[in-house]
Amino acid sequence: MTDETKVPLVRVSNLTRIFDVSKPWLNRVIERLPRARLTAVSNVSFDIPDRSVYALVGESGSGKSTIGKMVVGLLDASEGEVEVRAPDGQDDARGAGRTGVQMIFQDPYASLNPRWRVRDIIAEPVAARGGDTKGVAEALLEQVGLSVEDAGKFPHEFSGGQRQRICIARALADNPRLIVCDEPTSALDVSVQAQVLNLMSDLREEFGLTYLFISHDLTVVQHMADTIGVLYLGRLVEEAGADDLFETPRHPYTQMLFEAAPRMDAYGRDVEPPQGEIPDPINPPTGCAFHPRCPRAVDRCAAERPEMRRVGTSRVACHLAE
């Protein structure tokens, strides 16, 4: 292996996104409220190696989609940056999106224009940069397991799984290197999910794609990912290879999450369910954001935010992890 292959395709450094969620000015004055800021993503750093699948997991509101949008360039970072290595040394273009980066969303109903024919939907990224769209849709439809005749139809004529295939075809049209997949199968039934996940694995091999795969479903993530990053309240708390993470979760939150996830092989298992709930992201706990729920917390945890550090083959943000 040369060093060249080790340069990550994506480098996310100290990424932070703050939303202003204040009430309107007049209300603030009348009710004497301060400005409210919500830190959706806080100082997150990770690399995605070329041709690998990097998964982000975490519960609702942990910042997964916000990171995904910043990676494709649909949302600006408040601090930090995302670098996507451009093919043959071009600079990555800023603006509406980055070159070579596409996104697939959870809701295959909302993300397709109902008035466009499938042909035009799929070829749109090519048309947008003034490329030749002839035959593009037809070829891609076959790639994703639909048929050439489907090019003339409208989105409402397709099932959820078929629509997600159309979204995938559209994402492929621009020869992307990276596809950010935000809960791509969460709206689908398991049998259809299996079809779409298999398709995504096949396409990845065929086109040498890299995925940033966002999901709250641990079993899906375990199946798809090479590397997994676990998010809690906008912070990356642990990152490890998929097998390592499931074998030895090191962060107390990861441990709690894995313990809580339903297991297919433990009928009638009685677990002590996790305590407490995810705190309000507008007023996150001090120090380690997990400390109010952490069974191992010590005084230091409330005072000092743990840095991400290497433990074994993992990276963990916990004072006590070893």
Next chain:
Amino acid sequence: MTEPTLSLRGLTVEIPTRHGLLRPVDKVSYDIAPGEILGVVGESGAGKSMAGNAVIGLLNRPARIAGGEVWLNGTRIDQLGREPMRKLRGKQIGMVFQDPLTSLNPLLTVGDQISETILEHLPLSRAQARERAIAALDEVGIPAAKDRVDSYPHAFSGGMRQRVVIALALCAEPSLIIADEPTTALDVSVQAQIIALLKRLCRDRGTAVMLVTHDMGVIAEAADRVAVMYAGRLAEIGPVADVLGAPRHPYTVGLMGSTPGASRGQRRLTQIPGAMPRLGALPQGCAFHPRCPRRGLNCDVDPAPGLEADGDRSACWFPVSDSEQVPA
């Protein structure tokens, strides 16, 4: 044998439409014993919710029960009128749906909602009902129930709201709870809390639970027995370890193979080709035959064998035998 809390016998639901008669639930029979959790699984459109709604008399017109019987604690309830059915809900059958807000009145405090339900069904005074409401909130794990009892639903998080709904479903001490996708909108950690709660209540009080979900993991975790539905019919039913661990119906086999966590270590997930048919276009014979890898000669002609409440485990002419099971 103890009398089952709920018995379905050939329950059939029909919807007349311009394009013909649809049958979202077709001759479904099963029992749920006191203290038992029956998981009802299947992909969307399988008829899980329709079957549950038929039991509690909440079918939206034009859907109607077109055949079969529903028995609750030895009394037949499928022919009850609107008013007696309404009394039965709440008193004898508690309900928990996916979206807690559909079950809660935003204009009433949670304490008042629970008290009202209690007063409607039990001969208690207002003060006693309020005490009960606080106890109910406490039992489902609302911290500082005494202080929270006068809060409105919007002041609670999603998981807390679902706890309130469970408290509401339980406050008149029903013998049956129908929970339709109760954790689908919740995060894993909250889901684990709600499942643990349902299991505990069912065990402590002997309440029977019909747990409707599309999530095999939830079933594995919570159910004692599981009923797998496909296209309105029961495909397979039995103890959870048997059905999930050694499925007999090809559809159950396919479902397990498609579920990432159940097929650990497999590079590719098993695919069931195609998708669930639309009700208006159900295939002849066994409805699963166009997707079935075990399809035999007559599967496209002969309807699959029916499942009696105390009969076979799978509704299939060629079920997977025990000797064919892949050892785990």
